[in-house]
Amino acid sequence: MKLTRRNFIVDLLKGSSFIALATSFPTMAFAKWNEKAFKAKQLKQALESKYGKQQIVDSGDILLKAPTIAENGAVVPIRVSTNIANTNNISLFVKDNPTPLIASLNFGETSIPEIQIRIRMAKTSEVIAIVEADGKLYQTKQLVKVTIGGCGG
Amino acid sequence: MRSKAKALTISLAIISSISLQSVLANETWKKQNSHSRVAKTDNLNYSQIVNEDVTRFQNFFVKKFPNVEFEEFNNGVYAIDSESREQWIEMEDFPPYELAVDEGKILFEQKFDNGKSYADCFPDFKKGVRQNYPRFDQKTNQVVTLELAINQCREANNTAPLAYESEEITSISGYLAFLSRGNKFNLQVNSINAYNAYLAGKRFYYSKRGQLNFACSDCHIKITGTKLRADTVSPGLGHPTGMPVYRSKWGELGSIGRRYQECNKNVRAVPFDLQSEVYRNLEYFQTIMSNGLEVNGPSSRK
């Protein structure tokens, strides 16, 4: 891959703005940050805090793209997308992280259920993506190896 | 005196015409040193020796990795490791160093108390200056890295220098590198003093040190491409081109000096100070070995 100054400048100047302003949050359109689920130390607790006892079924309609071997557990790129109709939430869990719930992503009516995110992994673990659609829960899993590096390239 | 020098110039010109590289070096030199006869003879000898080193060094990697295009070597380990490369491409999609580049632009444009700014020290910054560093400064007889030049600029404008590896200095150097993307390194050694600095860097590169008894070259030449525990060892060609680098391990931009310190510690050798003469000479040597590659800093690495 070639990163040229030219295509970079175009991105930098046209594609983005960099105005950071102090702001207030007058309306919280979505649910409150789920403290109990995010602070849960076991996957089971995290799942229960987020979904109650609701059943989660395995699904082949969720695409979870994660590296087989993570270059560095500090930054693991993940992609999730699904074609399950009426998806309103995709959540990511790392089973063996100190706190397994990583992120919960809510989709409005006009948004597309596909995301990319960079996560942290403390060690080799299953990464689980759970899709919520029409009140039902679907999941898919992938093992991501996190190794102890030597020199670090 | 004059005819002797002329004869010398002619004979050296013949030698230099053997390789295109040294002819180019000679041209560069003519522009720079038309007033200095001593430097003149030095230039031809040393630039030729050095350029032969460059050719041997680069040929080793080109032969070692026949499927890698020469231009690709500035991508470090990602030029040779496809699994890592995929994750890196994900990172480069919106690399974390972009925030630092933006910050660097803001810092670069700030004025010093005397009304001047960095642009007065780096008049060609828009065209890109990264490829000119590190350069050998004849006046002070030392290698000047981009980071050192940034601090020299501050001091020339009565402003306190920045701490090396501070967010400010790495952001500014990251911004300058970014503006230089696509420019090729083509550093030439033009004097005996510059050659000595180059040689000191070269000696360091090939000297075993630390409890593990490893030289830079042991990892990055001898066993490059193999796995060292879980990591593929990157090729020694192209290390400086992507500097400064955002390492995921650091979570921020850092210079090649910070990386040198890490490497030294990895082999259990006491590291040198940031911007110490030893590291500046090493950076000089390594950058010269990367002549012909494009600047692609700042970069992201694991």
Next chain:
Amino acid sequence: MKPIQTLTFFALVFLALVLAPSKSYSENSSDIIKTISQAENLRLEASKLGFEWTTTRILLADAQKALKAGNKEKANQLAKRAFNEAESAIKQAKFAQQHWNKSAL
């Protein structure tokens, strides 16, 4: 005279008993201290050459700590290891000086 002689005798025996361990301690300790300081000098020499190992300092600090804690055997061992390391680092520097060019491309 006799009681004094007896007293002196007992006093000497007493002193010998009391001082014996501390005497052998001070001998050993001074040896260890000597090894530590020799190792420290070699470490500094290696450092000047630019070839100091990170591990040597740690060994020396640990040797000092062990000595303070009264663990002479351990202190002695650590000091000797530090000495050997520092010596190796200097050898390494000299080796590099002569041979670096052989591995150069």
Next chain:
Amino acid sequence: MSKSIKIKVKAREKNGIVQAKLLVKHPMESGLRKDKNGETIPIHHLTQLYAEYQGNTVFQADFGPGVAKDPFLAFAFKGKSGDEFLVKAVDTKQQTGEVKAVVK
């Protein structure tokens, strides 16, 4: 509501879908790391992020400390080139950030 959080957004429209990518400058301290002196660095991470387009929240994210430092997120919604949209973020210290971006 003191220091503001820096957010950088890139958004591009293709066939009526806006691909938005953002990077937030944030340490994302997990509360598990120790500093050089062995002291635990207090937890400090982003908790929520909102994307507003034409007055509606089209996308919303809740983060725990398991999101990498300087969080990156990409999402997509129906929209068109030239339109503005807004991204807001808040963290555990109630610091906030906001950025307006124009869809390419």
